[in-house]
Amino acid sequence: MYGQMMQQPLLISTLLVHAERHHGEREIVSRRVEGDIHRYTYKDLAARSRRMAKALAALGVKTSDRVATLAWNGYRHMELYYAVSGAGAVLHTVNPRLHPSQIVYIADHAEDQVLFFDLTFLPLIQAVANSTKTIKAFVAMTDRAHMPAADVASKIPNLLCYEELIEAQDDHYEWPSFDENTASSLCYTSGTTGNPKGVLYSHRSTVLHAYAAALPDALNCSARDVILPVVPMFHVNAWSLPYVGCMTGAKLVYPGAGLDGKSLYELFESEGVTLSAGVPTVWQGLLGYVEANDLKFSTMKRTVIGGSACPPAMIRTFGERFGVHVLHAWGMTEMSPLGTACTFKPKHLTQTQEERYAVMAKQGRAIFGVDMKIVDANGKELPWGSETSGDLYVRGPWILSSYYRDEGGDPLVDGWFPTGDVARIDADGYMQITDRSKDVIKSGGEWIGSIDLENIAMAHPAVAMAACIAAKHPKWDERPLLVVMKKPGAEVTKEELLAFFEGKIAKWWTPDDVVFVDAIPLGATGKMQKNKLRDQFKDYNLPTA
Ligand code: AMP
Numbered sequence: 001m002y003g004q005m006m007q008q009p010l011l012i013s014t015l016l017v018h019a020e021r022h023h024g025e026r027e028i029v030s031r032r033v034e035g036d037i038h039r040y041t042y043k044d045l046a047a048r049s050r051r052m053a054k055a056l057a058a059l060g061v062k063t064s065d066r067v068a069t070l071a072w073n074g075y076r077h078m079e080l081y082y083a084v085s086g087a088g089a090v091l092h093t094v095n096p097r098l099h100p101s102q103i104v105y106i107a108d109h110a111e112d113q114v115l116f117f118d119l120t121f122l123p124l125i126q127a128v129a130n131s132t133k134t135i136k137a138f139v140a141m142t143d144r145a146h147m148p149a150a151d152v153a154s155k156i157p158n159l160l161c162y163e164e165l166i167e168a169q170d171d172h173y174e175w176p177s178f179d180e181n182t183a184s185s186l187c188y189t190s191g192t193t194g195n196p197k198g199v200l201y202s203h204r205s206t207v208l209h210a211y212a213a214a215l216p217d218a219l220n221c222s223a224r225d226v227i228l229p230v231v232p233m234f235h236v237n238a239w240s241l242p243y244v245g246c247m248t249g250a251k252l253v254y255p256g257a258g259l260d261g262k263s264l265y266e267l268f269e270s271e272g273v274t275l276s277a278g279v280p281t282v283w284q285g286l287l288g289y290v291e292a293n294d295l296k297f298s299t300m301k302r303t304v305i306g307g308s309a310c311p312p313a314m315i316r317t318f319g320e321r322f323g324v325h326v327l328h329a330w331g332m333t334e335m336s337p338l339g340t341a342c343t344f345k346p347k348h349l350t351q352t353q354e355e356r357y358a359v360m361a362k363q364g365r366a367i368f369g370v371d372m373k374i375v376d377a378n379g380k381e382l383p384w385g386s387e388t389s390g391d392l393y394v395r396g397p398w399i400l401s402s403y404y405r406d407e408g409g410d411p412l413v414d415g416w417f418p419t420g421d422v423a424r425i426d427a428d429g430y431m432q433i434t435d436r437s438k439d440v441i442k443s444g445g446e447w448i449g450s451i452d453l454e455n456i457a458m459a460h461p462a463v464a465m466a467a468c469i470a471a472k473h474p475k476w477d478e479r480p481l482l483v484v485m486k487k488p489g490a491e492v493t494k495e496e497l498l499a500f501f502e503g504k505i506a507k508w509w510t511p512d513d514v515v516f517v518d519a520i521p522l523g524a525t526g527k528m529q530k531n532k533l534r535d536q537f538k539d540y541n542l543p544t545a
């Protein structure tokens with residue numbers, strides 16, 4: 001017997017229709033690449049998205065065609081989120097920090113038909129426009145007055161102007177209805193090894209993920225919030241905040257290209273931001289600026305930090321100095337991206353602050369919809385509540401079943417997706433990432449968690465960033481080598497740093513050596529590129545060798 005409820009597909013366009021009807025006057029504020037602050041409402045967003053959907057049809061974009069963007073977080077990018085997917089095409093958000101050759105590879109692999117870009121990326125467009133195979137039009141996301149000069153424009157095939165496309169249409173448009181399993185957007189993984197692989201989201205997975213992301217024990221978003229997503233819209237749909245915005249009616253504040261501490265801080269204060277989200281490296285810049293200028297956050301209450309492990313020292317600085325609660329979250333492109341969020345259970349409310357900080361350093365509990373387990377090298381499930389870590393596997397309705405165009409074959413193991421992360425899970429179900437499996441340091445057959453070591457090093461006041469990598473050792477195979485970037489003007493010696501580990505970890509986990517570098521390489525999504533460091537130090541002679 002079937003239930004007797006309405007069959008209504010979960011479609012991305014319904015989020016926009018809801019926002020226009022129930023939160024029409026709520027604002028969306030953007031720092032534009034043109035230099036000014038732009039503000040309008042969800043009502044305006046809905047009308048302009050409908051116009052853009054018509055413009056896409058006029059350009060010949062059909063159901064399931066891929067439409068690419070190279071763009072910052074801003075209102076025009078959000079219009080494309082709804083116009084492209086809402087019309088039944090697939091929004092392909094491309095990471096502009098990739099090398100031009102990778103962008104060409106991705107655009108060809110996705111068979112993108114149209115590419116929309118922010119003016120910042122004009123040089124990138126000039127570099128790739130005549131190499132991509134399928135793109136029929138390039139659209140500059142600006143008005144006529146800011147379009148590239150004629151000599152530049154003439155070298156880009158079929159260069160169009162975003163505002164002219166919008167102006168040529170009216171906003172009478174009915175969003176089409178179709179199967180909720182239709183593809184809605186496409187995002188390529190960072191691909192530290194081999195070519196990047198595409199993850200193809202559906203309307204159903206996206207809407208379910210947005211419901212889950214907004215829950216109180218996830219990102220906890222409501223109509224009362226003012227959300228500033230620092231996490232880019234070109235990286236896993238900005239952790240779904242453009243969808244959560246429409247779902248909840250929260251005011252959205254988009255920082256555009258202004259990701260430095262000063263620009264971000266000004267927007268936080270002028271727009272009354274209550275919630276933000278981003279990777280640890282961005283917050284480092286912001287905290288540096290706020291501390292150096294002796295400033296305070298007057299409205300910000302919470303910030304979501306994920307994408308790489310949030311150093312406990314950062315959680316503490318946010319909490320103790322600024323009264324901002326850090327919500328540590330974990331996920332990946334293949335998971336839309338949210339998997340876990342670290343919020344308290346009732347028992348933690350009566351614990352000491354120190355005990356609570358220890359909980360907050362973990363990546364958190366599974367959000368409903370995500371099932372997770374850890375397994376040993378033979379695939380046997382490991383118990384929760386021990387110090388043993390294992391390979392982390394997940395499954396759920398917003399987790400990929402195969403990569404776009406089946407690249408790399410079947411990624412699943414008995415219906416589970418192996419994340420490539422190594423983690424332990426405590427008795428209360430709080431998961432803690434100890435490593436990426438390829439970053440694990442194997443000393444005498446035992447694993448040393450590099451993230452634990454980095455977290456300790458980054459709590460030292462002189463350390464700006466620290467990466468721990470495996471260095472070759474004749475007796476133990478591998479031993480930890482700590483690579484450190486100091487804070488500007490700060491001094492610390494190798495001996496002082498090694499002494500800093502005493503009493504905080506098992507003695508045999510202590511790094512064998514410390515090297516100081518001017519910079520630690522960061523990848524396109526702001527994560528430390530340990531593979532590059534491993535290359536750089538592959539012949540490093542440890543003093544213990
Ligand atoms: P991406 O698909 O580029 O978002 O990268 C996903 C990977 O980032 C995960 O598999 C983890 O290795 C890492 N990651 C994401 N969030 C966290 C976190 N909170 N702590 C540690 N690693 C994280």
